Amino acid sequence: MRQIFPVAGPDLEVVARAAAGPLPDAVSQLASLYRNGAASDAAVPPGRGRLRANMVASVDGAVTLDGRSGGLSGPADKMIFTVLRCLADLILVGARTARTEHYRPVQPDEIWLQLRPENAPLPPIAVVTGSLDLTGCDSLLTMPPGPSQTIIITTASAPADRKAALSAHARVIEAGEHAVDLTTAVRALADLGYRSILTEGGPAIIGQLSAALLLDELCVTTSPLLGAGAAGRIVSGPPLTRGLSLAHALVDGDFLFCRYLVEESPAGR
Ligand SMILES: NC(=O)c1ccc[n+]([C@@H]2O[C@H](COP(=O)([O-])OP(=O)(O)OC[C@H]3O[C@@H](n4cnc5c(N)ncnc54)[C@H](OP(=O)(O)O)[C@@H]3O)[C@@H](O)[C@H]2O)c1
Helix, strand or coil, rough: EEEEEECCCCCCCCCCCCCCCCHHHHHHHHHHHHHHCEEEEEECCCCCCEEEEEEEEEEECCEEEECCCCHHCCCCHHHHHHHHHHHHEEEEEEEHHHHHHHCCCCCCCHHHHCCCCCCCCCCCCCECCCHHHHHHHHHHHHHHCCCCCCEEEECCCCCHHHHHHCCCCCCEEECCCCCCCHHHHHHHHCCCCCCEECCCCCCCHHHHHCCCCCCEEEEEEEEECCCCCCCCCCCCEEEEEEEEEEEEEEEEEEEEEEEEEEEECCCCC
């Protein structure tokens, strides 16, 4: 893998798996690249944390192949996925992504703990859900209470019995009456100390975060495939326009990895 924009960089070895011990040079260089730049150096927005999205899509914009994202990924994408997890306080996902992609708690041997501040807790998974249905990702409910415990972000009107049952295994946050208000949710997360949020989708969540002007940064892997069919795009929901500026671009074989900063003006360019 190597950087091609804004300057050409040296080859970075693709490291397949996170492990303890000395941090591979390529991993620390990649982490600096994703920490650097306007997005990370800017002040944290008042009242909320910084919010970065990471998605993978085919060249024609499909976010799934056969219903899931795995077929679009590759070793370098997985490495960036892991580095971005290492740099986050919390991982935010929509319930459909959690169910479809069988989300589970982040494990210490899955990330480079060396990239995290000393004694930092593992980033919890926070799931946005109205139904409170966690079928397919039940292992999210196995984390003990504490800063790494799974967070369920739901509504006041969500089924009360289910909410009570989940409260025994997860931290439940209400943010909205009939639908989760993402602004309220992200502020509640900041109040709990989660100031560097990584969202891994899906498109419905990224659409709402963009519409609410909460999205600061978007990392997109373009996979060298065509998908056609009915697969969604990386952002869904009502039409919106957001300008993006390219912070850096990397390539690995035929894969392209772009990091965009979201411009502040909702009108875009
Ligand atoms: N290519 C990639 O990088 C990538 C990344 C992520 C996901 N994906 C794919 O994208 C698909 C899922 O994405 P998606 O856009 O359909 O769904 P999503 O954003 O993952 O989740 C949507 C669900 O989140 C909950 N939700 C969202 N907004 C809410 C609100 N305001 N209030 C209450 N609940 C809310 C609802 O859960 P309930 O139904 O529980 O109420 C809703 O059904 C999957 O196929 C996944 O594989 C691809």
